Amino acid sequence: MNRADVLGPVRPEKAPPSGRRSRRSATLVTGCVLAGLIALLALVSLFWLPYPADDTSGGRLAGPGDGHLLGTDKLGRDLFTQVMTGSRIAVEAGLGSVIVAAVLGVTLGVLAAFAQGWLDDTLAAFLDILIAFPTLLLAMLIVAARSATLGSAVLAIGLAQSAVVARLVRVLVKRVLAQDYITAARTSGTSWPRTVAGHVLPNIWPTLVVNLALQFGLAVLAEAGLSYLGLGAPPPNASWGRMLQEAQATFTTAPAGALAPGILLVLLVIGVNLIADGLRDTLDPATRGRRA
Amino acid sequence: MTLLDVRGLTVRTGDGRTLVDDLSFTVAGGERLGLIGESGSGKSLTTLAVLGLLPDGMTATGSVELAGTQIIGAPEKRLTTVRGRDAAVVFQEPLTALDPLMRVGRQIAEPLGRRTGLKGKDLRRAVAHALAQVRLPDPERITRAFPHEISGGQRQRVALAMALACEPKLLIADEPTTALDVSVQAEMLELIDTLVRERGMAVLFVSHDLAVVAKVTDRALVLKDGRAVEEGPVDAIVGAPREEYTKTLVASARRLESALDLRSAR
Numbered sequence: 094m095n096r097a098d099v100l101g102p103v104r105p106e107k108a109p110p111s112g113r114r115s116r117r118s119a120t121l122v123t124g125c126v127l128a129g130l131i132a133l134l135a136l137v138s139l140f141w142l143p144y145p146a147d148d149t150s151g152g153r154l155a156g157p158g159d160g161h162l163l164g165t166d167k168l169g170r171d172l173f174t175q176v177m178t179g180s181r182i183a184v185e186a187g188l189g190s191v192i193v194a195a196v197l198g199v200t201l202g203v204l205a206a207f208a209q210g211w212l213d214d215t216l217a218a219f220l221d222i223l224i225a226f227p228t229l230l231l232a233m234l235i236v237a238a239r240s241a242t243l244g245s246a247v248l249a250i251g252l253a254q255s256a257v258v259a260r261l262v263r264v265l266v267k268r269v270l271a272q273d274y275i276t277a278a279r280t281s282g283t284s285w286p287r288t289v290a291g292h293v294l295p296n297i298w299p300t301l302v303v304n305l306a307l308q309f310g311l312a313v314l315a316e317a318g319l320s321y322l323g324l325g326a327p328p329p330n331a332s333w334g335r336m337l338q339e340a341q342a343t344f345t346t347a348p349a350g351a352l353a354p355g356i357l358l359v360l361l362v363i364g365v366n367l368i369a370d371g372l373r374d375t376l377d378p379a380t381r382g383r384r385a
Numbered sequence: 386m387t388l389l390d391v392r393g394l395t396v397r398t399g400d401g402r403t404l405v406d407d408l409s410f411t412v413a414g415g416e417r418l419g420l421i422g423e424s425g426s427g428k429s430l431t432t433l434a435v436l437g438l439l440p441d442g443m444t445a446t447g448s449v450e451l452a453g454t455q456i457i458g459a460p461e462k463r464l465t466t467v468r469g470r471d472a473a474v475v476f477q478e479p480l481t482a483l484d485p486l487m488r489v490g491r492q493i494a495e496p497l498g499r500r501t502g503l504k505g506k507d508l509r510r511a512v513a514h515a516l517a518q519v520r521l522p523d524p525e526r527i528t529r530a531f532p533h534e535i536s537g538g539q540r541q542r543v544a545l546a547m548a549l550a551c552e553p554k555l556l557i558a559d560e561p562t563t564a565l566d567v568s569v570q571a572e573m574l575e576l577i578d579t580l581v582r583e584r585g586m587a588v589l590f591v592s593h594d595l596a597v598v599a600k601v602t603d604r605a606l607v608l609k610d611g612r613a614v615e616e617g618p619v620d621a622i623v624g625a626p627r628e629e630y631t632k633t634l635v636a637s638a639r640r641l642e643s644a645l646d647l648r649s650a651r
Contacts, residue, residue, distance in 0.1 A: 209441060273481040277544070280436055281496040281551050282469025285461070291495070295486050 121371025127364025131357060135181035144171040146178065146329040157349055164349045166339060175331035176353050182325075182332045183361060186247055186316035187309040193251025194258045194308055199301070201255065202262025203289060206270065217263070223256035228315055232324050243316075243326040250315045254308050261304055265297040272296075299376035306369035310362040317358055333358050388414045388555055388587050389435065389472075393447035394457075396430050396439065396611070405430055406611040407447070412555065417581070417588040419598035419619060421634065422608035428591045431608075432557050435589070436472060437464045452554055469496055469551035475577075477560035479540035483532040489543050490528030497550040519546045519576060538569040542576070549580060555587045562597060574600050595638040599623050607631050 143162070144150075149169035157164045163172035205216040232249035239245045269275065270293065278288050319325045320334035328335070333354035340350030389412040396405035405427040412418045420428045434445045437456045449456040452471040454463065473496075476482040484492055493512050498504065503511050509528075516524035519542040532540055541561060548556060558577060562570040578601055581588050592598050598605055599619050607615040607622065607630065615628045626632045 273476050273478055274484045276433075276438060277474065277476060277482045277547070278484070278495075279438055280468050280472075280474040280557075281547060282465055282467075282499065283495065284465045292484050292487070296484065 120367050124364045124367025124371055127360050128368060131180045131361045132184055134177050135184040138177040138181045142174045142177060144174045146174065163353050166350050167343055172350055172353055175336055176357060178331045179333040179336060179354055180357060182243060182330060183313050185243060187313045189247035190250040190254060190312035191305050191309045194254035195305055197255035198258025199262050201259035203266055205259060205263040206266035220256050220260045228253040232319050236324050241324055241327050246316050246319045246325045250312045254312065262297065265300055266293055269293050269296045303369050303373045306365055306372060310365040313361055386414045387411050388452055390450040394434060394449060395446045396434055397444055399442040404611050408613055410606050412587050412589055415585045415587050417590060417602040419602035419605035420591045420608060421595060421598050421605055423593055426608040427611035428608055429559055432474065432559050432591055436468050469553060471553060472555040472557055473548035473551040473553040474557040474559060475544050475548045475561045477563050479537055479544050479564060480532065482544050483540055485532055489530050489532065493547050493550055496547060500551055515546045515550050538565055541565060541573060555589060556581060557589045559591045577601060595623060595634055
């Protein structure tokens with residue numbers, strides 16, 4: 094029997110890589126569409142809202158339609174308006190937390206990677222404790238010290254996440270520092286700051302950026318959780334978390350109030366996670382195209 | 386003139402093991418010294434100690450004077466100016482010695498720009514010239530390539546170009562041909578030999594391979610377990626080894642060579 098018959102039709106040689114690449118971009122594109130949809134809502138909310146935030150002219154718990162796309166809540170406020178404001182708050186919370194986490198985490202992680210002896214142990218233990226420290230407790234402390242604002246929530250989430258980022262960066266930097274090309278750069282007289290900026294950071298960047306994208310999704314969820322508990326943005330700024338909390342009592346009679354923010358929350362987090370996944374595949378030098 | 390003066394160099398690990406033991410040697414300007422020894426004999430640690438680049442947890446004692454600068458105990462800032470200017474290194478593994486995410490041209494431009502102060506177009510021309518000097522074909526393409534896009538031999542030439550871009554007084558070659566196949570090895574050795582001779586550079590050539598060391602160096606130092614067991618002109622060491630250890634090294638190199646001869650005669 095012919096070999097080809099046993100093995101089935103011969104695949105063209107280039108097919109697997111190109112198929113993989115198109116699947117990669119499909120993940121990335123889907124993620125971008127989902128997250129972009131929410132980002133668009135957030136962007137529009139900055140300039141235009143269907144109703145003012147405190148407008149209660151629509152009557153209580155009105156159903157969808159009739160001038161209110163998603164209906165109204167138990168105080169008569171337009172749900173779509175709230176959902177739009179909520180998406181702005183979600184994006185702000187995600188971006189803000191990730192920026193705090195990235196700046197603090199990368200700085201701390203790089204320092205920890207260079208630390209030696211007892212300082213190294215101390216920093217590692219400090220990061221572990223910070224990771225084990227509940228975000229909720231941290232948020233309550235910060236809210237007690239400042240007040241319940243979006244800034245407080247972002248600070249709490251960012252601080253908690255910076256420990257996770259710092260621990261990752263510490264390991265990544267240590268691994269890169271052990272590479273020959275770092276020694277090679279050092280032997281040619283490159284100073285430490287230049288080595289870090291020119292060789293270390295670019296080489297941890299692919300892994301770091303994927304992790305930051307995941308942290309964005311987690312931050313959005315954490316902010317929703319905090320504002321559900323009243324530790325996030327204060328009224329009348331409608332956060333998805335607080336909308337969920339307010340709609341809880343009337344969920345059976347008027348499900349739109351809980352479904353709308355819930356679904357958008359899920360869409361945003363899935364979108365961001367898909368982006369992270371897509372980035373991992375396109376940025377990872379190990380899976381990037383090799384010489385043919 | 387003594388360029389590198391190593392006296393009583395001792396390298397210890399944090400837990401007290403001695404890896405290089407009371408090693409002394411000198412390299413004069415323009416001279417070529419071979420460091421021979423099996424893996425684990427402390428050759429590579431010696432080269433790292435010469436540049437003050439020992440891995441974390443290892444400490445060096447004794448004296449290493451490179452172009453008049455005491456390396457041992459020197460502050461990092463002082464070392465940064467010495468590295469590259471006074472000594473540069475070509476490493477064993479050409480793939481890992483290049484930054485995988487940086488285009489080859491930029492990696493050469495970095496030390497070259499720092500030394501010459503060139504920028505922009507002039508720097509690009511200097512990079513192309515540096516690549517041509519190590520006899521890389523199509524410098525245009527190589528400049529834009531990432532390390533994984535060129536072959537092992539080409540990578541080692543790039544690494545050599547990077548080291549030479551610093552115009553060091555001393556070139557340290559740490560097993561620069563070990564990772565290459567035999568035909569590329571010979572080319573690489575000849576290239577190092579020519580380029581170094583043209584520039585009047587001193588060479589510290591580290592290898593476990595006697596034949597390779599004999600090709601490039603004038604004088605050799607045989608290391609065993611971190612101690613120098615024999616030192617002298619390379620011809621004398623290969624022709625009439627005095628120490629037992631050197632004799633075994635020479636004998637095994639001979640055996641390998643004759644085995645190869647037999648095979649190729651067949």
